[in-house]
Amino acid sequence: MTRPAAAPSSGRPHVFVLDGDSPVPDSLRGAVLALGNFDGVHRGHAELAHVAVAMAAKQGREAAAFTFEPHPRSVFSPEQPVFRLTPPDVKGELLAQAGLKQSFVLPFDRAIAAVSAESFVDDLLLERLGVGGLVCGYDFHFGKGRAGSPEMLQARAGARGVPVTVVPPYSWAGEPVSSTLIRTALEAGDVGRAAEFLGRPWFVRGEIAHGDKRGRDLGYPTANMHLARDCRLKFGIYAVRMKVDGIWRDGVASFGSRPTFDDGAPRLETFLFDFAGDLYGKIVDVAxxxxxRGEEKFDSLEALIMQMDKDSARARAILAQTPPFLP
Incomplete structure (x- = not known):
């Protein structure tokens, strides 16, 4: 199957956190739910959204996502947190663009992990949420010891008259799409490959912070961001676009530890072309x-500036031939 990622949907996301005994909104009781972690909200996730929206429309119900935060692997192995492709706020926005403008978020901890698969289906999905239908991927597992499977979900919910659709592996360019595949591409610096499977460029969101101001002296003032501790994007130089006040602007960025200067904590430093303005304190997206090229250590500032000139020229040329990114 090669259906493209779902087209952006209008409207902002609405997220309902299922902590404690928080009431379920009447408008969403009986909704058709797409179940999953949805990290990245890639083409495969967009297919789940498409199926859930179609099932909901057929039944005259609402469609919503059901997901977990934080990622379960971060709970079980906090010393080795998973490389998150999308933080919670970004995930909600991307799910809305894929057609699931409303999301249930179940706070995941060891107590939730100890809930049996049977109780997860009977008490949470069927009783508390009163679901009208369920959609999940072929590899969705849940409940204590991950004992719950798509087949078990079909049997248990189906016995109560709730339809369950299991979506098979979704392939793009001949490969099954997965968050793991996308993480691997980013760890190799292959952001083009990651974008193919995401259905859009991968982007990060953060606040522009004050740096050491070296870029100004070099003729390349940069906007600096500290990325999440779990980010394993390959150190190097990238052609990028930054969303500033709703407008995407072209630029070039370095992600790494600045070996020419201090080998410090990793950060993303972005130089925007043909831009003058104060970005400090702004929340921006960088795609x-x-x-x-890879990160390098230069013997002199002159050699570094010459390479930066080449990087900027190459980035401009690439971006001039790249369609606008307008999510």
Whole structure:
């Protein structure tokens, strides 16, 4: 199957956190739910959204996502947190663009992990949420010891008259799409490959912070961001686009530890072309469009500036041939 990622949907996401005994909104009781972690909200996740929206429309119900935060692997192995492709706020926005404008978020901890698969289906999905239908991927597992499977979900919910659709592996360019595949591409610096399977460029969101101001002296003032501790994007130089006040602007960015200067904590430093303005304190998105080269240590500032000139020229040329990114 090669259906493209779902087209962006209008409207902002509405997220309902299922902590304690918080009431379920009447408008969403009986909704058709797409179940999953949805990290990245890639093409395969968009297919789940498409199926859930179609099932909901057929039944005259609402469609919503059901997901978990934090990622279960971060709970079980906090010393080795999973490389998150999308933080919670971004995930909600991307799910809304895929057609699931409303989401249930179940706070995941060891107590939730100890809930049996039977109780997860009977008490949470069927009783508390009163679901009208369920959609999950072929590899969705849940409940204590991950004992719950798509087949068990079909049998248990089906016995109560609730339809369950299991979506088979979704392939793009001949490969099954997965969050793991996308993480692997980003760890190799292959942001183009990651974008193919995401259905859009991968982007990060963060606040522009004050740096050491070296870029100004070099003729390349940069906007600096500290990315999440779990980010394992390959160190290097990238052609990028930054969303500033709703407008995407072209630029070039370095992600790494600045070996020419201090080998410090990793950060993303972005130079925007033809831009003058104060970005400090702004929350921005930076989309990684193309890999240019690996991080290097230079013997002199002159050699560094010459390479930065080449990087900027190459980034401009690539971005001039790249369609606008307008999520």
């Amino acid at each position: 990684l469009i193309a890999w240019l």
